Amino acid sequence: MNKIYNPKPTDWNQLLKRPTQTVADIEGTVADVFDAISTKGDQAVAAYTEKFDGVALDTILVSEKEIEAAVHLVSDELKDAIQLAKGNISRFHEAQKTTKVQVETMNGVDCWQEKRPIQKVGLYIPGGTAPLFSTILMLVLPAKIAGCKEIVLCSPPNAAGEIHPAILYTANLCGVTKICKVGGIQAIAGMTFGTESIPQVYKIFGPGNQFVTVAKQLATKYGVAIDMPAGPSELLIVADDSANAAYVASDLLSQAEHGKDSQVILVATSKKLIDAVELEVEKQLAVLPRVEIATEAIKNSKLIYVENDKIALNLIDEYGPEHFIVCVHDEDFYVSNVANAGSVFIGNYTPESAGDYASGTNHTLPTNGYAKNYSGVNLDTFMKNMTFQKISKQGIQAIGNAIELMAEAEGLQAHKNAVTLRLNEA
Missing domain, CATH: 3.40.50.1980 (Nitrogenase molybdenum iron protein domain)
Structure with missing residues (x-):
């Protein structure tokens, strides 16, 4: 596995590059x-x-x-x-x-919004x-x-x-x-x-x-x-000495077995944990039925050591992971401050697999950095917001002059006339 220690922020973009083909x-x-x-x-x-x-x-x-x-x-x-x-x-x-x-x-x-x-x-x-x-x-x-x-x-x-x-x-x-x-x-x-x-x-x-x-x-x-331009699956875990190395390795492999172009990353503030996770990955990988696929994906994996949580969070937000697992002492720091992630899994007993199958959250999530500007699938993804309005005679009198002035300033006389006609009869 690829181990990187204290990468410079200027190198993050290249370091975090997804293993995707040209299109x-x-x-x-x-x-x-x-x-x-x-x-x-x-x-x-x-x-x-x-x-x-x-x-x-x-x-x-x-x-x-x-x-x-x-x-x-x-x-x-x-x-x-x-x-x-x-x-x-x-x-x-x-x-x-x-x-x-x-x-x-x-x-x-009167203005209102309804969903359809x-x-x-x-x-x-x-x-x-x-x-x-x-x-x-x-x-x-x-x-x-x-x-x-x-x-x-x-x-x-x-x-x-x-x-x-x-x-x-x-x-x-x-x-x-x-x-x-x-x-x-x-x-x-x-x-x-x-x-x-x-x-x-x-x-x-x-x-x-x-x-x-x-x-x-x-x-x-x-x-x-x-829904979103979703591509190969990916997972990023942030962990420190409070994390269980076997659990972390199992989560990395759970995403690696999706496909050869999947990517898994561990960001840790503990060198000892990184070494322990590397050993666990080798141990668990050997007995997986999809060992060939997972092995190829692991070649694209990264084990990244950084000195503190603040640096880790900045790196994570730069990556914008599809799945983000938090296994650290100070969970609240990441939960409260993370800006870019598809779905977040918190604590040693919250495997990403739970969200994939049965906890209740949706597993259709943005990949390839799209977590910076897309949400995962939710109820609103299947709906549209429609706006409605109803204006009374009193209402058109109250708002009409402002509409006339704005329409005239934009040079749209027909817009103004549509209001003027109503004002003259109201």
Whole structure:
């Protein structure tokens, strides 16, 4: 593992660089797929599914029969775990509901704001090296609570042309309206333009590899919103001598096993802890089933020693981690002052895995430094704020002259006239 001691602030930018590829070649591939699907629909989707996923499908849509079969393939123990997580996630997102905001800004001028659900949403659920059925809980449950009418789910099929049964079970349990066997760029393009089988949506959600990330960004050029430009998973832990080295190592590895391009970082004020964590990582890594993936990710990891909490916090805010674990004596210092993080996990008994699955918070979070300007998925992500106003005769008399003066100053005579006509009759 890469150990760095007291790096200079001028070197932080290079030190904290994400292990991502350049996207020049990716952008060309994504654009080609979008062009084909926009004109050829399902035919192009099927061709790219055969090319990228190695399977020829008779139909894109998942049938009721396939869903029924999946229900029987999921163990009762896993169903119970999914139900527990569903309850916690639902409770946390239900609590995010807000009432309308209403203000009489002056006599006779009534303004208010109400929320409305996004009617059609598309969810992308990775299913490659890990079938992320937990992401369905994180996306479908707030969508249902928000009141979204149409919830379309796309997930890549395996070599047999099937979607993992846990994905189908969870999607059905949570209320997905349509499930499509399609992954990668073609899934995002399908939901962007709509095809014979895949409905067009207004906003696309969900994590994915760099191809999916670039595809989501391209979708915005066609009037489709996205949750965030989420890419490979990442974790930063800040720790001191109060931390348990085995726990810290296990958390680093929990993110490293996501993918070879994942990044994990430990920032510590203890050299002794850094050495202990390094040994624990080697020990735990050796017995992981996904050892090859985690090993590659660990090559991009950093163990960084700094002298105090203030320096550590500045470095962390410069990085803006997707997941941020705090295992230090002075938890309050970080909790109260951190500015840039997707989701924060506090104390030795709060593994990042809890947020990934069942504590209740959402695990769809900004990566690649976007925690500096994006929030993770929440109830409001599936909603729009709409403003309303109603002005009485008394109100237009009170505000009208100010509107006339401002409109005239901007040279917009029709704006002024729209008020003047009313004032003359009020």
